[in-house]
Amino acid sequence: MIEVSRLSPVSRQLLNAAVTAGSVLICLLFLPARLPGMELLGISPNWLLIWVVAWSVKRTAFQGALAGLALGLIQDGMTSPHPTHTVSLIVVGILTGRIQKQRYIQEDFISVALIVFGMAVVGETIIALQYSFYAERNLGEIWTYHQKIALASAILSSLWAPAVYYPLNRWWEKMSLLEQS
Amino acid sequence: MFTLRRWWDRHGIQVVITGVALGGAWLLQQTQGAALLEIYQLLSRPFQPSQTQIEKLTNARVLELQERLVELENQNQKLKGLLDYSGKEKQKSKPIFAPIIGRSADHWWQQVTLGRGTNHGIKEGYIVTAPGGLVGRIDSVTLNTSRVLLLSDTTSQTGVVISRTRFMGFMRGQGSNRAIMQFFDKVPDVRKGDPVSTSPVSELFSPGIPVGKIVSLNLDKSPAPEAIVELTAPISSLEWVSVYPK
Structure with missing residues (x-):
């Protein structure tokens, strides 16, 4: 086990980046999986959205937007870039960054779950809006489908949010403490 | 210059990391996330369904039906020969069996990921079937995985024909195991329960693959009469599919 506090600042930052990238990779590998207990009506939690919220909760809106852009591009690659997922994840990152939760609420778990719930609805709505501008799908179909998946994905994502948020938050807090000392 | 240097000392590594990300x-x-899918295939290998399930699928009843089908196809072939029929003939090829290792990576697309890729001879545009009929077609391929766009996706449009009366139309997915078929004719001869298969004029699929059956009709629908088709392949519970060249 490496003693993190003894590492030089540069290698610490690199380790931090590696851990962060690793957590994204785990979320990405969960995307196509449908494990028992993780799906509702064939819909699974939106892992990338949970990750973007966990990242942006204690960061600025700009950092949130960057994370949204990066993960949105990857999700585009894994499904289809038309329409793009970047817009919804960037908006989620910006909004979460703007909330400035830590200033008003100290409590962590339930508030993060609630933010994820709201953001999942926002995210799916933005994608549905994008679909509405494409001719290939029927408007009525899009919005009835949207209701179904927005609710299912919001419920599941908010339930699984602490599983992503807790370890990541612990790690990032430790890192920032070391940074200040 | 000096301030630039100081700024770089303070933020350089962050800028580099952001750039790399x-x-x-x-x-x-x-x-297309090729690296990710390959890693996924590697990690999910222990959980993939075992080969023995292929054998389970081929029970005696299926064998009997297949033999009868071969018999009928041969008869058909001979009759076509007698008539000097020169339709486009497809030679039969062996299917590539592939396990389903993942589902769509977001909620809007109806896709599945298969655990076989170019290494096993799969190419883009190949047709994916399962016991029960057509499932979809290969949309993108990596070395060991491939992504299937399912028939049930709203963007997949398939030329289909009512097997009993040969009335043609096209079919659009509806998300689950339903699809909407629009007819080309104003007054098609079609009933509830009629089997539907891929049409002989389809560009994407070879003709005559079973797709589903009609469950309800709306012949007054404008601009074209519509029917709801129930797909016969149980897409949501499948574990293995077979992939054929087009």
């Missing part, structure tokens, strides 16, 4: 993400987008 965005560059990596862009690369993954451009390569």
